[in-house]
Amino acid sequence: MSTITANPSKSIDNINPDTWKPTNIATLVFIQQNDELLLIRKKRGLGAGKINAPGGKLDYGETIEKCAIRETQEELHVTPHNIIHCGENLFQFTDGYSIHVHNFYTNSFTGQPTETVEATPIWYKIDSIPYEQMWEDDKLWLPLMLAGKKFRGSYLFDGDSLIDYKLDITGSHNLVTT
Numbered sequence: 001m002s003t004i005t006a007n008p009s010k011s012i013d014n015i016n017p018d019t020w021k022p023t024n025i026a027t028l029v030f031i032q033q034n035d036e037l038l039l040i041r042k043k044r045g046l047g048a049g050k051i052n053a054p055g056g057k058l059d060y061g062e063t064i065e066k067c068a069i070r071e072t073q074e075e076l077h078v079t080p081h082n083i084i085h086c087g088e089n090l091f092q093f094t095d096g097y098s099i100h101v102h103n104f105y106t107n108s109f110t111g112q113p114t115e116t117v118e119a120t121p122i123w124y125k126i127d128s129i130p131y132e133q134m135w136e137d138d139k140l141w142l143p144l145m146l147a148g149k150k151f152r153g154s155y156l157f158d159g160d161s162l163i164d165y166k167l168d169i170t171g172s173h174n175l176v177t178t
């Protein structure tokens with residue numbers, strides 16, 4: 001297992017993943033078709049205005065897989081199939097809010113990506129992902145996921161600014177993307 005620690009002087013080591021209780025649990029779903037990734041311009045909610053993947057918060061009693069599929073259907077009118085759980089990220093914000101996000105990846109879906117009140121769908125080439133318009137953490141772990149790695153990250157954010165993080169590669173996945 002490899003560990004990358006960004007800033008030891010403002011460590012997030014006080015976030016113990018075993019005892020940490022997030023305010024919300026949520027999902028993200030990355031759909032790849034050939035050399036393109038289906039992302040969204042998020043219109044509302046946490047991260048509105050940013051480019052992200054479809055996804056959202058878990059409903060009471062729902063599994064993370066059901067949440068991932070439901071949120072993608074609601075936001076884009078697309079149903080992802082055979083989703084693979086590729087990683088998880090623990091986000092702690094300095095104002096006390098926290099969110100645990102599960103990341104899914106697939107190359108299979110049905111439906112036509114459609115704009116909704118929540119999101120505008122945009123296909124991006126894998127080599128032109130607009131990291132500068134995304135949450136600051138994405139450029140750290142998304143390349144790992146696209147390269148076949150599973151991961152677990154913890155991040156400390158002050159508003160939109162990433163203060164510190166820790167990112168571990170936890171394994172590999174075998175999603176065939178070409």
Ligand code: 6OG
Nearest residue numbers: 026027028045046055056057091101135138
């Ligand atoms: P709704 O407001 O849509 O749920 N999310 C993050 N995604 C990334 N890539 N980085 C972050 O860094 C994020 N914080 C939250 C998870 C919130 C959605 O926003 C995602 C959910 O899909 C801080 O219900």
